[in-house]
Amino acid sequence: MNLHVYNTLTKSKEEFVPLEPGRVKLYVCGITAYDYCHIGHARSAIVFDVIYRYLLYLGYEVVYVRNFTDVDDKIIRRANEEGVDYHTIVDRYIRAFYEDMDALGVLRPSFEPLATENIPQMIEVIRILIDKGIAYKAGSDVYFQVDRFPGYGKLSGRHLEDMMAGARVEVDANKKNPLDFVLWKGSKPGEPAWDSPWGPGRPGWHIECSAMGNRYLGATFDIHGGGKDLIFPHHENEIAQSEAAFDQPFVRYWLHNGFVNINNEKMSKSLGNFFIIRDVLKTVHPEALRLFVLSKHYRSPVDYSDETIAEAERGLEKLYSTFGSLLDRSPETAESVIDDKGLRSQDPELYEEISNLPAEFHEAMNNDFNTAQAIGYLFGLQRNLQRFLDRFGAKNLKGQAAALARKGGSLLRTYAGILGLLTRSPDDFFEELKDLKLKAIGLTKEEVERLIDMRNEARKTKDFSAADQVRLDLKEKGIQLEDTPRGTRWRVIL
RNA sequence: GGCGGCAUACCCAAGUGGUAAGGGAGCGGUCUGCAAAACCGUUAUUCACCGGUUCAAAUCCGGUUGCCGCCUCCA
Numbered sequence: 265m266n267l268h269v270y271n272t273l274t275k276s277k278e279e280f281v282p283l284e285p286g287r288v289k290l291y292v293c294g295i296t297a298y299d300y301c302h303i304g305h306a307r308s309a310i311v312f313d314v315i316y317r318y319l320l321y322l323g324y325e326v327v328y329v330r331n332f333t334d335v336d337d338k339i340i341r342r343a344n345e346e347g348v349d350y351h352t353i354v355d356r357y358i359r360a361f362y363e364d365m366d367a368l369g370v371l372r373p374s375f376e377p378l379a380t381e382n383i384p385q386m387i388e389v390i391r392i393l394i395d396k397g398i399a400y401k402a403g404s405d406v407y408f409q410v411d412r413f414p415g416y417g418k419l420s421g422r423h424l425e426d427m428m429a430g431a432r433v434e435v436d437a438n439k440k441n442p443l444d445f446v447l448w449k450g451s452k453p454g455e456p457a458w459d460s461p462w463g464p465g466r467p468g469w470h471i472e473c474s475a476m477g478n479r480y481l482g483a484t485f486d487i488h489g490g491g492k493d494l495i496f497p498h499h500e501n502e503i504a505q506s507e508a509a510f511d512q513p514f515v516r517y518w519l520h521n522g523f524v525n526i527n528n529e530k531m532s533k534s535l536g537n538f539f540i541i542r543d544v545l546k547t548v549h550p551e552a553l554r555l556f557v558l559s560k561h562y563r564s565p566v567d568y569s570d571e572t573i574a575e576a577e578r579g580l581e582k583l584y585s586t587f588g589s590l591l592d593r594s595p596e597t598a599e600s601v602i603d604d605k606g607l608r609s610q611d612p613e614l615y616e617e618i619s620n621l622p623a624e625f626h627e628a629m630n631n632d633f634n635t636a637q638a639i640g641y642l643f644g645l646q647r648n649l650q651r652f653l654d655r656f657g658a659k660n661l662k663g664q665a666a667a668l669a670r671k672g673g674s675l676l677r678t679y680a681g682i683l684g685l686l687t688r689s690p691d692d693f694f695e696e697l698k699d700l701k702l703k704a705i706g707l708t709k710e711e712v713e714r715l716i717d718m719r720n721e722a723r724k725t726k727d728f729s730a731a732d733q734v735r736l737d738l739k740e741k742g743i744q745l746e747d748t749p750r751g752t753r754w755r756v757i758l
Numbered sequence: 759g760g761c762g763g764c765a766u767a768c769c770c771a772a773g774u775g776g777u778a779a780g781g782g783a784g785c786g787g788u789c790u791g792c793a794a795a796a797c798c799g800u801u802a803u804u805c806a807c808c809g810g811u812u813c814a815a816a817u818c819c820g821g822u823u824g825c826c827g828c829c830u831c832c833a
Contacts, residue, residue, distance in 0.1 A: 273763090281814065286801085292833095293833080294833095295833080296831090296832085301833090302833085303833095304832085304833045305833050306833085307825070307833065308833040309833080312833090315803080337831080338831070395789090403817070418764090420828075420829080421761055421762070421831070422760075422761060422828095423760085423761090425760095425779060426759090426760045426761070426829085427760075427761095427829065449784090454762090456820055490833065491761095491832075491833030492827075492828075492833080493760095493764095493827080493828070493831095493832050494832080494833070495767095495828070496761095496828060496829065497829085497830090498832090510774085520833090521833070522763090522827090522833095523826095523827075523833075525826080528824080528825070530826080530827065531833095532831095532832060532833095533828095533832065534832075543780090556770095559770075559771065559772095559780090559781075560770085560772095561771090561772080562811075563763090563827050564763090564764080564771095565763085565764080565826070565827080566770095569771085571769075571770085571782090572769085572770060572782095574782085574790095575769080575770060575781070575782045575783090576770090576781085576782090578781085578782065579780095579781055579782075582796095585796085586786095586796090589796090595763095609812075628772090631801085634772075635773060636772050636779095636780085637771095637772050637773075637779070638782085639771095639772095639780075639781085640771085640772065640780035640781080641779085642780090643779095643781065644779080644780070647780095647797090649799085650796065650797070651796090651797060653796090653797095654789095654796060654797050654798095655797090658788090696813080723791085724777080726791080728791060728792070731792090732791095732793080734790070735792095735793075735794090739793095739794095745793080745794065746793090746794050746795050747790080747793080747794075748794095748795080750795095752792095753794095753795085755794095755795095
């Protein structure tokens with residue numbers, strides 16, 4: 265099966281066929297830079313990062329655009345609260361955004377335009393809409409007249425009449441219809457302003473995506489993504505603006521990710537129940553957050569809790585642990601002795617698992633990016649690899665056995681890598697994890713290792729009660745010991 | 759009020775017509791000085807409930823209940 269994606273516009277799964285063969289135009293709504301990002305932003309970023317990585321893996325050339333909204337009411341309000349220029353706010357939070365995204369291993373898109381660097385493009389779109397009689401000036405603002413665009417409501421499945429009846433729309437004397445939305449907003453004194461044919465002002469929120477998308481991707485994008493909450497009004501309005509202005513279909517496939525919930529309720533600024541990424545990463549490994557997000561289908565809601573994130577972290581440790589012992593115990597083998605028959609004879613079940621993984625992984629990902637299922641297959645391979653290693657006890661693997669293990673390991677890393685997982689060396693991963701957790705429980709590596717040395721001295725003299733006491737003390741502090749043939753290893757359990 | 763989504767074991771979770779993936783946790787075993795980790799075995803005749811279609815339904819249709827989201831800034 266080729267790649268199929270769920271399209272919000274048609275409410276069904278469709279085969280993905282880009283407009284131009286081999287080339288995908290991808291646009292994802294970025295952030296408004298007025299605050300730190302929370303894990304809902306992280307989910308969206310991770311989900312579309314994986315979609316981007318998978319499209320690249322499939323061999324597409326991907327032009328990926330993700331914008332920054334760097335002028336808007338919330339930014340201005342924040343700047344006023346702090347008594348600083350709005351640039352100060354924007355710079356601070358864009359920098360923080362990059363820190364968070366880099367920590368999470370989210371790849372940079374091809375283009376990351378700022379709204380304020382594309383004002384002329386926006387003015388041009390608004391001018392076209394006014395010329396066509398679809399937008400109108402009222403007071404110092406310019407509005408889009410929704411009843412002049414016949415398809416209005418097609419993405420969110422609403423009808424103008426229903427929305428009117430809903431009556432939750434704010435009344436504005438300037439608007440011909442309460443659902444009309446602002447394209448250009450006249451500035452009050454002291455607010456950031458740009459010159460325009462309609463007087464000094466700033467762009468409305470929706471117009472930036474239409475203008476910047478058109479600039480970097482042309483009139484029609486293959487994929488446009490964002491959180492489910494953007495479907496209405498943001499994406500509905502983008503469609504109206506772009507299709508009314510350019511007379512071409514705006515987007516072929518609309519993809520929307522589900523929310524992160526806390527106690528089964530949407531995490532949001534207004535409810536105040538949100539966790540910002542940088543706080544979470546003080547105690548949770550970034551790849552664990554990734555695994556957590558990708559363990560569920562991207563369109564479903566996910567409930568975030570200490571328990572669910574800890575489960576993800578344990579799973580990640582398991583993957584790295586197997587991968588690590590595999591690297592330690594399967595030295596490079598002379599190429600001459602490797603052949604498929606020989607490999608298979610080492611362990612037919614593992615050999616099958618290895619042979620099947622690529623097809624299984626593709627099948628899962630081609631089914632609307634079913635990362636949860638793909639991860640299930642990765643764990644299947646991990647278990648078979650670990651079982652194979654265990655058959656050799658503490659001994660290193662040799663010859664064909666080592667070759668088979670290495671083959672499995674490299675496959676595991678390749679496919680996990682498409683999900684942005686197993687991107688570190690196991691040693692680095694466990695070091696990072698230790699540093700993170702030690703900081704959280706307030707111990708240093710030196711203290712722990714000193715106690716472990718003491719215990720091992722006691723063990724040498726067979727003073728097991730003293731040794732066990734040290735182990736118990738450490739366990740109470742959150743340090744779990746593991747005696748291995750290569751010495752005592754330890755990890756922090758929270 | 760309008761529109762939409764979800765309900766699978768102790769917990770998380772995949773599965774959208776062919777007879778219940780995977781992870782966590784628990785229990786029994788192997789290994790270990792003892793542990794831990796790991797491995798093996800085990801934990802849903804059953805998929806919120808009631809009807810219907812079908813040779814066959816967790817999957818399709820109708821109804822009921824419960825939860826959630828959008829309609830206002832929101833990933």
